[in-house]
Amino acid sequence: MAVAVWTGLGQVATVAQLVGADVGGLISMIMQSVLTARQNRKECEQLARRVLMVAQLLPHVQEDPPEAVQQLAGLGDALRDAHELVVSCQGRSAAYQFVMAGRQAERFREVQSKIDFYLILFPVISHIGITRRLERIHNILVQDDSTRAGLSQLPQSSQLLQESTEVVPRRTQLEFTFEELMAATNNFSLDTVIGEGGFGTVYRGRLHDGREVAVKRMKTLESRILHSSIFPEDYHSGTYPQDFRSSDLQEEFRTEIHILPRLRHKHIIRLLGSCVTVSKEAATPRRKKGLLTRRRKEPEEPAERLIIYDYMHNGTLFDHLHLDHGSSSSPVALSWKKRVEVLLSPVTLSWKKRVEVLLAVSRAIEHLHCHANPPIIHRDTKSANILFDANWVPHVSDFGSSVAWDMASSDREEPWLEVSEIVGTIGYLAPEYMARGRLSPRIDVYSLGVVMLEVLTGKMVGEIFGDLPILDSRPVPIVPDFLDRRPVPEPTPWQMQALKCVAWTARGCVKLDDKDRLPIADVVANLERAHQLICRDQEPVSVDEVDELVLVSGSPVSSTGYGYWSDMESEVLEQGR
Numbered sequence: 182m183a184v185a186v187w188t189g190l191g192q193v194a195t196v197a198q199l200v201g202a203d204v205g206g207l208i209s210m211i212m213q214s215v216l217t218a219r220q221n222r223k224e225c226e227q228l229a230r231r232v233l234m235v236a237q238l239l240p241h242v243q244e245d246p247p248e249a250v251q252q253l254a255g256l257g258d259a260l261r262d263a264h265e266l267v268v269s270c271q272g273r274s275a276a277y278q279f280v281m282a283g284r285q286a287e288r289f290r291e292v293q294s295k296i297d298f299y300l301i302l303f304p305v306i307s308h309i310g311i312t313r314r315l316e317r318i319h320n321i322l323v324q325d326d327s328t329r330a331g332l333s334q335l336p337q338s339s340q341l342l343q344e345s346t347e348v349v350p351r352r353t354q355l356e357f358t359f360e361e362l363m364a365a366t367n368n369f370s371l372d373t374v375i376g377e378g379g380f381g382t383v384y385r386g387r388l389h390d391g392r393e394v395a396v397k398r399m400k401t402l403e404s405r406i407l408h409s410s411i412f413p414e415d416y417h418s419g420t421y422p423q424d425f426r427s428s429d430l431q432e433e434f435r436t437e438i439h440i441l442p443r444l445r446h447k448h449i450i451r452l453l454g455s456c457v458t459v460s461k462e463a464a465t466p467r468r469k470k471g472l473l474t475r476r477r478k479e480p481e482e483p484a485e486r487l488i489i490y491d492y493m494h495n496g497t498l499f500d501h502l503h504l505d506h507g508s509s510s511s512p513v514a515l516s517w518k519k520r521v522e523v524l525l526s527p528v529t530l531s532w533k534k535r536v537e538v539l540l541a542v543s544r545a546i547e548h549l550h551c552h553a554n555p556p557i558i559h560r561d562t563k564s565a566n567i568l569f570d571a572n573w574v575p576h577v578s579d580f581g582s583s584v585a586w587d588m589a590s591s592d593r594e595e596p597w598l599e600v601s602e603i604v605g606t607i608g609y610l611a612p613e614y615m616a617r618g619r620l621s622p623r624i625d626v627y628s629l630g631v632v633m634l635e636v637l638t639g640k641m642v643g644e645i646f647g648d649l650p651i652l653d654s655r656p657v658p659i660v661p662d663f664l665d666r667r668p669v670p671e672p673t674p675w676q677m678q679a680l681k682c683v684a685w686t687a688r689g690c691v692k693l694d695d696k697d698r699l700p701i702a703d704v705v706a707n708l709e710r711a712h713q714l715i716c717r718d719q720e721p722v723s724v725d726e727v728d729e730l731v732l733v734s735g736s737p738v739s740s741t742g743y744g745y746w747s748d749m750e751s752e753v754l755e756q757g758r
């Protein structure tokens with residue numbers, strides 16, 4: 182037993198060193214001596230039990246916080262006293278013991294209470310250590326939460342997340358240094374640029390441990406203004422439009438690093454960490470007329486904000502669907518090699534893959550709406566925000582516009598919040614949100630429906646609907662030309678059934694009245710059905726089997742089993758929902 186005790190203690194040599202004694206050796210000696218004690222055996226055993234508890238708990242004491250660990254400095258003395266006392270019980274004559282009995286009992290009480298003191302101290306030290314560590318994580322994730330303009334009615338995402346951190350463990354994320362990211366991206370060289378969005382440039386990088394990462398370097402306010410049509414004098418007088426406020430950049434950054442770490446889903450991009458640097462000007466004191474003066478304490482404007490994600494090797498869904506229209510990450514022209522890769526990609530060439538992608542994305546949205554705590558509205562679901570990893574597994578990305586959805590503050594009758602700030606991408610924006618600022622999870626269902634139509638038709642959003650979004654009785658165009666011909670010129674009967682199922686579901690998603698839209702769970706169930714159908718592609722098909730197709734939400738899809746939907750069928754579908 183003594184050997185086992187010592188092995189455990191060896192793991193915390195630093196704590197034992199701090200205690201200033203060969204703790205392991207002392208404990209071993211106490212245990213040995215207890216075994217050979219001839220007097221006061223009961224008291225010796227009680228003492229041994231306490232010493233054993235010390236031996237078991239000490240390996241779990243961390244060095245942090247050091248000031249608390251310093252309180253352990255007297256433990257060595259207490260153990261030495263315990264050893265002396267136990268050794269004193271090994272011999273001596275009965276007469277001597279009789280004379281010393283009272284004194285010994287007092288000594289046992291003294292030593293035991295000293296050791297009890299340390300036993301109480303261990304959990305206190307651990308508690309302080311855990312609290313400090315949580316504080317540190319909290320400080321990284323929850324920085325100054327200024328109010329979010331335009332979303333004043335909406336509970337702050339970070340506020341909600343903060344409240345629930347106690348119950349939901351966060352995913353560990355790392356703080357990267359700017360130097361580390363410079364090294365990973367070859368000083369942010371142009372040839373590592375993989376994309377550019379409204380809020381920053383995305384670089385491909387390799388960390389020192391070999392991991393490939395995507396590094397989003399948020400634009401600075403100055404660089405956004407430089408590339409815009411705002412006049413410098415407007416910037417200096419602070420009259421630039423709302424969407425150029427530095428708080429928007431901060432908000433986008435904060436939103437991503439608050440929301441993403443909480444989401445664990447196979448089809449949601451994984452955030453690996455972040456990096457914030459403070460500008461030198463803000464950090465260094467100012468020299469004035471040879472005197473070193475302190476700058477007035479102003480909120481420090483970070484010089485750089487960067488977010489690090491898993492690298493997605495195979496581009497965006499947008500790229501694979503609309504290569505002819507240019508890349509989603511427009512400033513970066515696709516290389517010839519990349520174009521060939523995209524042209525031969527499973528997303529371009531396979532209906533099965535396309536249905537799988539839609540099913541995966543619908544599951545990710547369902548996770549955000551139904552399983553995240555608090556629920557999250559993505560607000561920018563679009564084909565350019567669906568990225569493929571090296572195995573062609575799709576991931577929903579770009580959570581910079583996302584918000585936490587506080588169901589409690591929305592009305593049962595009117596389950597939405599009215600907001601003045603509309604974010605997202607034209608063409609994918611739900612009409613009630615775009616026109617009246619009505620925000621609810623149903624806006625993601627609408628955007629998902631648009632993505633489904635993009636996948637089915639291979640057309641860009643503007644081409645699908647024409648002048649969006651003021652079409653009320655908008656029919657889903659069910660005509661022979663409707664389907665993208667690139668996967669196959671003529672779909673097989675099973676493929677056709679699956680694609681009808683997707684078209685039907687898309688139609689249920691893009692309903693102009695949000696109350697008529699399919700619930701996300703039904704969207705997932707319908708797409709699962711479509712996936713099952715397309716997986717039977719090689720099997721022979723009978724008309725009876727095809728007519729079995731029943732969607733979770735909506736009427737059975739009538740079918741001739743072959744060819745495209747006719748106008749008459751389209752009428753049937755119109756009545757169906």
Ligand SMILES: Nc1ncnc2c1ncn2[C@@H]1O[C@H](COP(=O)(O)OP(=O)(O)OP(=O)(O)O)[C@@H](O)[C@H]1O
Pocket residue numbers: 375376377378379380381382383395397450490491492493494496497509510565566568578579581
């Ligand atoms: N993890 C990643 N792996 C590979 N490429 C990525 C990754 N993240 C982003 N990209 C590329 O960078 C582009 C821009 O990224 P993202 O959309 O996140 O930036 P943004 O500034 O938030 O854009 P937006 O203007 O749409 O809000 C993407 O379209 C994609 O091509």
